[in-house]
């Protein structure tokens with residue numbers, strides 16, 4: 001059995017977020033070196049602030065400045081900081097109840113080792129050198145044995161508030177297409193298209209998934225299909241996609257390869273786009289080192305009769 | 314024991330626009346939820362559970378809305394559930410909420426769906442670069458356009474039908490203050506003159522990208538009796554799924570859609586949907602899906618859907634108005650789009666649809682679909698309780 005493939009898959013995107021009034025004030029405050037909480041109906045000051053009271057569900061907007069000093073309420077040591085975490089050297093994740101706040105804020109504590117951290121220890125904010133209006137404006141917390149700092153009583157009003165942030169998301173996977181897809185991909189490297197037949201309904205799946213989605217049984221019998229096929233339906237693409245280097249207009253078609261019971265999707269070339277039609281007979285055009293046919297072109301055969309492909313649109 | 318009858322007593326939605334930069338996602342959902350509560354004249358304390366739905370996580374990078382939004386939706390100390398079914402999610406979310414009431418698990422449930430497309434990227438979410446696979450060649454429109462061509466071939470529909478749908482839906486949207494697109498001065502010529510993006514789909518025949526949320530308050534008989542305004546009664550609701558791709562899949566008229574509609578009609582005692590149903594609010598992200606779904610939902614025989622559109626039957630003043638609100642073609646916060654269809658159906662039978670009210674609408678179908686035409690959810694609501 002040929003080797004089952006795998007490859008890294010990184011999914012990342014810079015999502016944006018509009019902040020709304022409360023988060024806007026909180027993050028703008030951080031930019032200005034001010035920590036703001038919001039007063040809940042029960043009198044507690046919530047830090048970080050939220051827009052809606054967690055007890056009464058009412059809207060809350062009463063912003064209150066709290067101190068940059070506080071007390072660790074609990075912690076966990078992080079032996080191996082990972083990409084994107086607040087510090088590059090081992091540190092403690094801490095929940096810090098800032099002086100004046102009724103709830104604790106999650107952040108990092110810069111400490112030489114776990115022996116230097118304890119619940120109840122006093123800490124203060126170490127501000128980032130460059131601040132933009134983000135939680136990373138707090139570089140981390142650091143141990144502090146001085147007096148509690150009195151907040152100045154900021155109103156929460158700013159002249160140039162931060163209203164939106166970018167929150168990059170990234171997920172690292174190892175992707176494995178599985179046995180059936182691996183077989184299919186190996187066959188393609190020899191320019192052969194090999195599907196699998198369902199032992200129950202006898203349909204030939206291309207690309208194969210290792211199981212028939214209709215019958216729910218494993219498919220193992222390999223069946224070579226094509227290389228020629230029939231255009232069953234198509235559209236003419238007139239807008240350029242960002243990630244594709246294809247000149248528009250081009251034809252994006254569903255192609256039923258001879259012997260397959262499911263249409264593949266591919267580009268049609270070698271014919272003016274406005275002459276492509278349902279029933280057109282086509283064959284693959286390969287380029288050097290490509291995993292898939294670059295496109296399909298007319299094979300020169302007469303068009304297929306609609307009745308022969310109407311179930312394969 | 315029979316099911317508890319379910320009533321819609323509150324409907325709320327945001328004014329849908331391209332970008333709501335003034336609010337967080339929490340602030341956005343809050344607006345819709347509060348409008349629904351106000352409509353029902355209820356408070357957060359009157360809600361027993363919250364059921365929410367949204368677009369697929371990759372679209373907007375929001376993985377656990379039930380965690381993030383519990384306080385904004387007054388769900389603290391209450392059950393909160395999240396539903397996933399791609400574009401149909403707004404419909405299936407409402408049905409999950411309805412089932413909680415029908416099963417007498419909860420008396421009054423808040424259900425809500427949303428999406429901030431301005432902070433999402435559906436195109437990116439749909440085209441992750443999976444190793445060894447060919448990149449998707451054409452985007453969402455490119456995925457659906459070949460199916461539209463297949464419908465045209467199968468039905469013999471004239472190629473102007475899609476433009477008629479877009480022209481109608483955009484005019485309906487002018488009567489709906491909540492709709493995203495308000496194209497004053499729209500003409501059929503303008504629709505026909507728009508560029509082809511994925512021929513046979515013109516730019517003017519595609520849906521916009523919207524920020525918005527929709528919420529409903531569902532309740533039992535006792536709750537309906539206390540409601541200040543007329544309720545909409547659930548007469549039938551169903552969901553069906555099928556694989557995205559399988560040998561024999563009919564993309565023009567998927568079996569899951571046909572079966573789902575048949576289940577709803579059986580529950581509601583609908584013998585002939587064309588005769589017994591007064592209006593339909595269906596999920597039409599590309600104009601041609603109106604005639605396609607008219608057939609799939611049994612309002613026309615196979616190949617006959619376009620004739621209803623062409624003859625004006627689906628106009629706001631026609632015999633079977635379709636997409637009175639302006640539809641998905643005028644407003645598309647994807648995660649909320651299904652619920653907006655269900656909510657419009659409820660508003661119509663309650664007589665509260667405003668300028669786009671259909672006179673005498675007593676039974677109205679709300680319809681949603683999603684994924685590669687693989688998830689379907691529908692409900693039929695009426696002005697009278699079931700069995701009346």
Ligand SMILES: [Zn+2]
Nearest residue numbers: 198201212215
């Ligand atoms: Zn099978």
